[in-house]
Amino acid sequence: MYRKIRKYLPILNWARTYNRETLSGDLIAALIVTIMLIPQSLAYALLAGLPAEAGLYASIVPILLYALLGTSRALAVGPVAVISLLTAATLGNIAAQGTMGYAAAALTLAFLSGAILLAMGLFRLGFLANFLSHPVISGFITASGIIIAASQLKHILGITASGDNLPELLHGLWTHLGDINWITLILGAGATAFLFWVRKGMKPLLLARGLGARTADIATKAGPVAAVFVTTAVVWAFGLSEQGVRIVGAVPQALPPFTLPDFSLELVGALVVPALLISIIGFVESISVAQTLAAKKRQRIDPDQELIGLGAANLGAAFTGGFPVTGGFSRSVVNFDAGAETPAAGAFAAVGLAIAAVALTPLIYFLPQATLAATIIVAVLSLVDFSILKRSWSYSKADFTAVLATILLTLGLGVEVGVSAGVILSVFLHLYKTTRPHIAEVGLVRGSEHFRNIKRHEVETDPAIISLRIDESLYFANARFLEDYIYDRVAGETPVRDVVLMFSAVNEVDLSALESLEAINTRLKDMGVRLHLSEVKGPVMDRLRRQDFLSDLTGQVFLSQYDAFMALRRAAV
């Protein structure tokens, strides 16, 4: 019983061994993460089309709930770029940004997403996420990064434009190019350049000046805070908000409010499919990060429990003025690098953000939106990586096709179409490959009991015996192919007396395939040829025994191909 409770409340596993050392590690990590999260949370709220404070709210309660229920010790849960983009793309079809309906729909979306994740966890459906293949994920992340960066350019330029895909975004920017606010552009471009430099140039410089690696690291993470501070001060000092520089403006000085999602049937109906997509993509991003970090410390992640933790986090976001959240890559890595030992680090960061929400919000009144856009652009461009194209091209054309289609469709038609098409295409390509299985004619490798392809190895064969190794499970999609292949192979071969199907690679024989095997057996019998099987695996054999096939079989079932060959070969070859 206690084991079961512990399974569903992982906090019980680490809380018992909590001590001063883990506490100090967690506290330092929390401080660094809080500093990084303040601008990032504001920025992702902007990306999702929501007021800045929603980003802070979405980072507080969700972190706490995940700390209670999640299995990763370093994962930091909150708004992330791709999910915020998906949120904006979804909500844009429901209501106009800035309206009450928009914010209410964000709560409903978070609620649905949480409910779906929770249900997937309770019904142990975590395997569904596996249908997003690595190449599809890479392509999707790269294309999303480009779309996100393009969507933020308007803030840097100080113009108004919108769109869900690259052509729309570029067209929008192009038509409004005359409205550029030059002061905004200078501020935004300056902040972007500064942040790029912080990422690429500052750390080596600090290290060269003799700073410790840890200090240099912390200084680097504080880059966005410095950009926020300086640009806010400049806008305030020179009254630039009256020159058309758009600012964050008044942010309520409060803890996360209690909010109730809108459960109207119409809204739920419109959001349930996007919520499913957001859940699965969020889960995949989160579990990938969690597993990478856990591997480094030999810890284990339980995917189904992760679903429960993320589900609870999203429900938390729904009831406290947030929007869909998940375990983010950059924040989790920072948390891990800064020395977080347990989920308590996340809880401390939540406290830090709560203090920020109450105490620091007046200070960001004059924060220019261009600065937030700059932090987003610099963050997401680091995700853009086209090397997957080269790698998949050299490895497998099917993988390459899936990744290219994902990238092009995401850029051209938006994130939802892109990722759905990627998944469907990779499933289809996988199935297609299995419809025309590789079938190798095998012979005995001299001096061994091992059988290999006659085209690739020096092997011994017998003209009266055809030994075929079928390199695929037999099921409805390839059952007919096997029939055709064997008829073609045997027809016209007069000396053939025995056909041995080597089943070492046949992991399943479904009913359609069984019927094909029965047809093959009957047809070969009419031709005076016996059919044998060899190396049939246990689970397949169990199933074959339940039907008449084995008793109707004209030949035998041999334990190994070697046994079959020895028993069937003529005395003199």
Next chain:
Amino acid sequence: MYRKIRKYLPILNWARTYNRETLSGDLIAALIVTIMLIPQSLAYALLAGLPAEAGLYASIVPILLYALLGTSRALAVGPVAVISLLTAATLGNIAAQGTMGYAAAALTLAFLSGAILLAMGLFRLGFLANFLSHPVISGFITASGIIIAASQLKHILGITASGDNLPELLHGLWTHLGDINWITLILGAGATAFLFWVRKGMKPLLLARGLGARTADIATKAGPVAAVFVTTAVVWAFGLSEQGVRIVGAVPQALPPFTLPDFSLELVGALVVPALLISIIGFVESISVAQTLAAKKRQRIDPDQELIGLGAANLGAAFTGGFPVTGGFSRSVVNFDAGAETPAAGAFAAVGLAIAAVALTPLIYFLPQATLAATIIVAVLSLVDFSILKRSWSYSKADFTAVLATILLTLGLGVEVGVSAGVILSVFLHLYKTTRPHIAEVGLVRGSEHFRNIKRHEVETDPAIISLRIDESLYFANARFLEDYIYDRVAGETPVRDVVLMFSAVNEVDLSALESLEAINTRLKDMGVRLHLSEVKGPVMDRLRRQDFLSDLTGQVFLSQYDAFMALRRAAV
């Protein structure tokens, strides 16, 4: 060049050897088929919701085109029950039965279906039909048979009712039960009983009376003609059409007209998906029959050329007042049994039907619709066969689930939903099975070089070596499962020094799985455990060589598991 032409014009293969003997066989078969086809064609037109003559038209030009282009020597192409039902279900959403729009839409549906089949043939997409598994087809045919029989009951009862699925049909019959026309019911029930008796009771009787088997067979096939003749004569003699008995009425006395399908974008858009479904189902029915018959005479069917032949037949139907057609089961079997030697038999039957269309149509003016309904009911009930449920239950729960879902959804929600759900479900269940592959720990079978599951066989193992046989291709949907499995298996096993993955059943390693293998290799390296592979197939090895994986591998790739075990085992075990 000539070879290529012959490939696309199979008529060139058999026309050269045509002689008096094949001619006489073909002529007799054509006569029998013509007699059978007249009532059947009229009846299936009725089932499709079209005027009776459309059935004759759909049997003339399509047969001729198939004879020219198809590869089966005995297939008889024309209206069939399931396709006629699908046609009625589709067109019912477009226009009301009996309107001009309805007949025009039937032409468009035939045209689209023909174009799709032709395109599938030219692009060699015949493999798509394989995704209809045998159990799904069986379930679908059985459920369709029930729906078709139910849809014909209204003609037997002389009432009006409609519906696409069993609940609708039964509800329609129930609410109109008060309108029963008793004379129609007596005629219809009598015809049904007579036809059942012809099928089951008459042939043994004739044989017992000393008739030859062939003659008895022909007499049996003529049963529907006798029913048509007698009931028509009764209706005419007693003036029953004035008593409310619905009759076929005036049928134009003419050869098939030249018709042009309606190509309006709106109509094409509405029909393209149903046309795809009709094409695939029609193709599957046709190729199953063709292959069964070809197998009996050791002939070959070329699936892609079959698509071209059926595509041309449907285009022919579209331009000559027909509706979607395919190779029918019962008519083809009759054709074959009657001794058809070449597709010329089909051409002769077309001539016979053309003569009927010109000369016999006035004679069927008083033919009661109830008689046609009786022929349909008797024909389709022979297709109903629930034994697939028992067979699949005992063999595999996944197959059983697919067939049960197909039957229930077809009965409950109609043929289109039913068959689509069956296909999607069987693909999903197949994929689901591959996400949690069977992994067997193997050991050496004593006295051989063969390795089998330690749980099923007496085998020799070494505590320092874990040998795992992975019974599935490795791809994105199970890559993570493998990682988890190996980490779980190795963790805590202190004496383990080597892990050997036996790849005899791994037919593919995609990029996602390769990344998992790389992760496993790195993780095991950290634990001081070497990773080896054995029995990697040629195609998989070719691909692995293109990446760095093999050079990073801590262990070796062995030709056979036996080699691996011998090389790695300790001197003293």
